[in-house]
Amino acid sequence: MIVVEGLRKDFGRLTAVHDMSFTVGDGEIFGLLGPNGAGKTTTLRMLAGLIAPTAGGATVNGHALGEGSQRIRGLTGILTESPGLHDKLTARQNLAYYGRLYGMHGRQLAAAVDRYLGVVEMGAHADRRVGGFSKGMRQKIAIARALLHEPEVIYLDEPTSGLDPSAAKTVRDFVATLRGLGRSIVVCTHNLDEAERLCDRIGIMRGTLLRVDTPAGLRRHGRNPTVRVELNGARGPESFVHLLAGLPFVLGAQPREEDRALLVEVADPAGDTPDLVNALVGAGARISSVREAAATLEEVYLRLVGEVGERDATASGDRDAPGVAA
């Protein structure tokens, strides 16, 4: 379990991360989403015991950053932003080297290397130098390296970067199985679709966490649940707005003439939709489809990140936004 409280990191006068607080439970996949320079990698480096926070702290499976950093590094597996392999060594030698650095030896090490080469489907290339590997192959070896010592806590920085769709799915499926084994997993990604599919909760960050919620919770963020009603008749959506304004359960209505639809805000879509449909049909509407219209994660992300960007730019007189760093 990871517990982060008020984490802050300054590089000289530049604040990379501030006021970061969140928890990641056992068997949970927590996604960190944010633009370049939002501080995702800096956060991971602090949590992995690589760099020290300027303020605040965190515990990883009960070990505090600082005095417990070496233990934290031992129980952590990290996929770094760049694979960072040793080109002159073979895939097997690369993994064996890191296995030794994690305290593995002999048969245990050899078995783990073989197992994870198999997991990432690189067994056939085990004895080739990684210098000749494609980007995707290197990423696979780096993933195997991060998992080789069966870490309790796993940090994955852009895990499917450079992988083809099939390999990316293999990796996502494997990460999901690690969740089943009770590992705490933090994934940094730009891939919103991947975050939505993989993560139990997502933190959107830009210097600090702007919002943490489940993917579904994030999609609902900032607006009422909305029902989209598509019409197919002579009367356009505008003609029903007055009717909708009189319905007690309708919180707002927006006609969309261009695609002949009504966006109707209600408190309880499941309970209110039948009454809404009845009222519209009673008023002469011909309805072709009705569905709940949730915001996409991308819309929520862009709204949150954009708001902070604008606020920072205004606060600093359009200078470089604080909190944008390494």
Added chain:
Amino acid sequence: MRLGYAWAVFVKEWRDLVSNRLLLGAVVFPALVFAAIPTGLVAFIQANDLDPNQLGQIKEYINDFPGVPAKLAAQGFIVTNFMAYFLLIPAMVPMAIATQSVIGEKVARSLEPQLATPLEVSELLAGKTLAAALPAVLATWTVFVLYGLINGAVADPRLTRFVFSEVWLVAMATLVPLICLFSVLMGIVVSSRANDPRTAQQIGGFVVIPIIAIAVAQFFGGQATFTMQQVLLGDLVVAVLIGGALALGSWAFDREAILSRLA
């Protein structure tokens, strides 16, 4: 420090070096050049009669070889005087390996995953230091032995004894490893702060200047070779420099500073 971890780093570095032919050439080539030049001169003298005028010019040097024929004394002077350059091998070679080792890893971004393991920085540096120093020490010792044997075979067996003198055996056993260590440490210090191998090697090149100065001073000072006191004094000076380089290295090779520079 846990030796097993440092050993793992050493083995990885050694594999890296052995598979890097260019770097391996940089280890072997200077050693061979330093040995080949005086050996060629000795062979030339052996094959030709010496002009008495030329012998007069190096009279003060060949006085260091009393009781031997002038031709052998001249060969002895050449063989022993060039040996100062053997100290350049442990200064130059490990510097090239160390800078390549650290900056190569910075460029490949392979330092971060290593620093993310339980490996301590001191263990990483110990493994890298040993891996950079050992090839240079082995190259120097190997060429030293070959140098003594080949010159003895080419000209006179007494040349072998001049090479394998007590002073030079002590210098090989102590001064060579110490210079190697100092050179590696300086290579690591410079590489920790630079991100370009050429910059690091140019700055690191200053390390060899004092050694060249010693060799030149020895020649112009009228000495054919070093004395035991000079070797021991050299050991002391280099040991003190190593102490300074260690302090500098622990400051320069800071986990956080290196990662921040990678960012």
